[in-house]
Amino acid sequence: GAVVSQHPSWVICKSGTSVKIECRSLDFQATTMFWYRQFPKQSLMLMATSNEGSKATYEQGVEKDKFLINHASLTLSTLTVTSAHPEDSSFYICSAPRQGRNYGYTFGSGTRLTVV
Amino acid sequence: DQQVKQNSPSLSVQEGRISILNCDYTNSMFDYFLWYKKYPAEGPTFLISISSIKDKNEDGRFTVFLNKSAKHLSLHIVPSQPGDSAVYFCAASGTSYGKLTFGQGTILTVHP
Numbered sequence: 001g002a003v004v005s006q007h008p009s010w011v012i013c014k015s016g017t018s019v020k021i022e023c024r025s026l027d028f029q030a031t032t033m034f035w036y037r038q039f040p041k042q043s044l045m046l047m048a049t050s051n052e053g054s055k056a057t058y059e060q061g062v063e064k065d066k067f068l069i070n071h072a073s074l075t076l077s078t079l080t081v082t083s084a085h086p087e088d089s090s091f092y093i094c095s096a097p098r099q100g101r102n103y104g105y106t107f108g109s110g111t112r113l114t115v116v
Numbered sequence: 117d118q119q120v121k122q123n124s125p126s127l128s129v130q131e132g133r134i135s136i137l138n139c140d141y142t143n144s145m146f147d148y149f150l151w152y153k154k155y156p157a158e159g160p161t162f163l164i165s166i167s168s169i170k171d172k173n174e175d176g177r178f179t180v181f182l183n184k185s186a187k188h189l190s191l192h193i194v195p196s197q198p199g200d201s202a203v204y205f206c207a208a209s210g211t212s213y214g215k216l217t218f219g220q221g222t223i224l225t226v227h228p
Contacts, residue, residue: 006159043220052174105162
């Protein structure tokens with residue numbers, strides 16, 4: 001149980017276009033979803049926290065108008081990278097609180113975004 | 117300011133032996149600690165967690181130790197297997213199901 005499905009797994013887009021990444025909780029309700037990005041050989045950095053039915057909370061230095069987050073239902077959260085530029089190329093991962101006997105979080109499989 | 121640090125970028129271990137991965141933190145408000153295993157271009161896979169009220173948690177081959185006074189935690193894998201080769205991240209949270217702060221990761225290589 002506690003599966004988070006993330007799509008697409010990879011995407012290549014042109015500069016100036018927008019890309020939407022979806023994360024769905026398949027067998028549980030995710031009232032909160034965390035969005036991370038990871039640059040090559042670096043750690044995962046939290047970008048924002050989305051909560052179902054309310055505005056997302058962004059970490060310092062993350063442009064909310066560039067990285068639009070929507071959490072319209074208890075099973076779906078989306079991240080839209082607007083007007084993408086090459087420096088936005090990264091690995092984006094979502095995460096939701098994990099169900100089960102051990103405290104933790106379930107992560108999506110990640111999305112490799114390449115902006116050309 | 118790196119609040120969670122994994123000072124060893126890599127670790128090499130022989131199959132069957134113990135792997136010990138270390139993690140230090142600076143924020144005394146952290147109450148929950150987790151270890152994740154990650155392969156390139158994949159999401160992290162949860163391994164084990166521990167809350168600050170405990171000093172040890174065990175799950176199969178994985179044991180996490182927490183030393184609050186030293187602000188240090190470690191992950192022991194016994195016995196190590198080649199399939200354990202991956203990047204291991206420790207992470208910490210200040211509240212129950214709050215946001216996670218990750219360390220830089222340690223590349224574990226288990227040789228047959």
